[in-house]
Amino acid sequence: MQLRKNLLNQILNQKPDLFIGVDAPDFNFWIERQLKKKGIPVIHYVSPSIWAWRGNRLRKIKKSVDHMLTIFPFEKNIYSKANIQATFVGHPLAEMIPLYSNKKKAQDKLKIIKATKVIALLPGSRQGEVTWHAQLLIDSATEISKRIRDVKFLVPLPTRETYDIFSKTLFKNTHAELDIQLLVGHASDAINAADLVIVASGTATLETALYKKPMIVIYKMSSISWQILKRMRYLPFVSLPNILLNKFIVPELLQSDATSDNISSKAIEILKNAPYRKNLLIQFTKIHHQLKQNTSDRLSKVILKFIK
Template sequence: MPETLFTPNKAGLRIAMVAGEASGDLLGAHLIDALRQHCPDAEFAGIGGPRMLARGFRTQVPQEKLAVRGYLEVLRSLPELLRIRGRLREALLAERPDVFIGIDAPDFNLGLEAALKKQGIPTVHYVSPSVWAWRPERVGRIGRSVSHMLCLFPMEPPLYRQAGVPVTFVGHPLASEIPMQPDKRAMRERLALPQSSPVFALLPGSRQSELDYMGPLYIETAKRLLAAHPDAQFLVPLATRATMDQFDRLLVKHKGWELPIRKLFGHAQMAMIASDVVLVTSGTATLEVALCKRPMVISYKLSALTYHLVKRKIRLPYVGLPNILCGRQVVPELLQHDATPERLAAEMLRIYEDKGYQAEVEATFTTLHASLQADSANLAAQAILGVVG
């Protein structure tokens, strides 16, 4: 932990940020770039990941410390998470940045934002919690914690305006980053992959706790896909060194070491674009696959207790962002007890064989892509600077 987050007595804005996982790290990196366009001397510190660190961000603890999912898993990690938040809160109150930006991670960030706002530090939350899907009563509490909300999806701002919470729709930065027509052939050439063989991307999640559940499931699914297509290739992008090492251990444990798997350090979009079908853990990555115009099977597994508690609170019939945003089931979702290697492999093979369905998915996701395009990072930067004044 650095003695101070920011350089003492240095001119320029001091901007504190917390990004809790890989998707937040990507948003944070784009935001740092956009803010530096307006404020070249700005300093950035808090908790962030490798993309933010590459831009000079100072992190108090490794981002992986916050990447915990599920009620039971969070309970086990709660003492350490509370210590981290308490130390960061003390540091921020002592150094008083010009603004604090919580990037997603609402369970960690909203409480921190409330404490900072109470002490006169402006707070911005970037990525609305899924209040349209579950626990809508959170909007009022969120409004007491944040000075401004930045929303990625067009159905979110009316919920906040109705509650009197200042809000800006900024679109999704991935919609500007990912080309409207990704080139699968060119990407396969770049990755030295055969053009005619089936290529499946497996995205088991960016968190170590997700890999515990999804890694073995995806390895067993790959075995069945290979049995059906002996020339199949598998791409597995992993966000951090820790998750890459963890996946290696899972390959050994589950006798998947001889599978034709190529692990990529990051480069998830490259894997998506090069693939025929993607098997993806529910989360932001599902939207990334949709913007790459690839068909997918969405899956997720939790502890039995966590799944029971979460299922009771969800208000929508889908969990995958592409299905939620399209308002219908465009791609299959196999969750919890339905998430078996046999069923996942069967859906992947069905999609691979159905070229008409693939074309329909591509057209649907092209329309979705257009609806989310905006100069997201710059819009977010302008809203943040407006809060700073």
């Protein structure tokens, strides 16, 4: 709290014509609210996930910002209904990821030589997520490898700490004969190199869709946390591809449904279903075009309205 107060005082001493907060809502909204009270215009870039779990934050947001810059098109309508000005400016990932990616190039980069199929396993970015998902994904990979010859698994971990959690879990499974490659970083390469991605719910599901890859979305947590989130949640979907298309286009195996039997069976089903994968390619390309906007131009137009 003291850090925020010190930062607020520094900002006020500068007497800005405009303040732009970027993401980090739990940190930024308090500062933005104080600045707005002082008559300083406030723009916030990247909306919190009000559409998923925390819709009750709209009142706080209205007190904190004059204009919200959103990265998903449907967010603008939510803010409009709450009488908060908002502009959809596009998603940065859609700008960074090419419309047509090169799987062979990614496989060469990761030195994948002999593999009938490549499956990426993304257990999440936080240590708690990796702890919950590591054994589940190893068990699922073991089941899949019994049914597909020469299948290779890629596991990109974001930090050395998450790498250690997964590798220790893998080491305990000495019976599992898997061709599995653990990576620190390289999530984009692993997704791009894959024929299928098994991914914990989060931003990685969007990245997977933008690389036009079939996926299975998973998530596990404590029973208490799950019950709380179920009560707070008001959308039927949790994964971004399903939310953006407003329909179940990718499977979501959550909590009690997230078992190695369910995951491995669904993986085999997807890999055998060429028409389904072709339809996914069409739907994911639609998402890419929808999110790929001239972001810098849209941002500058909103900012100029406040400083003229």
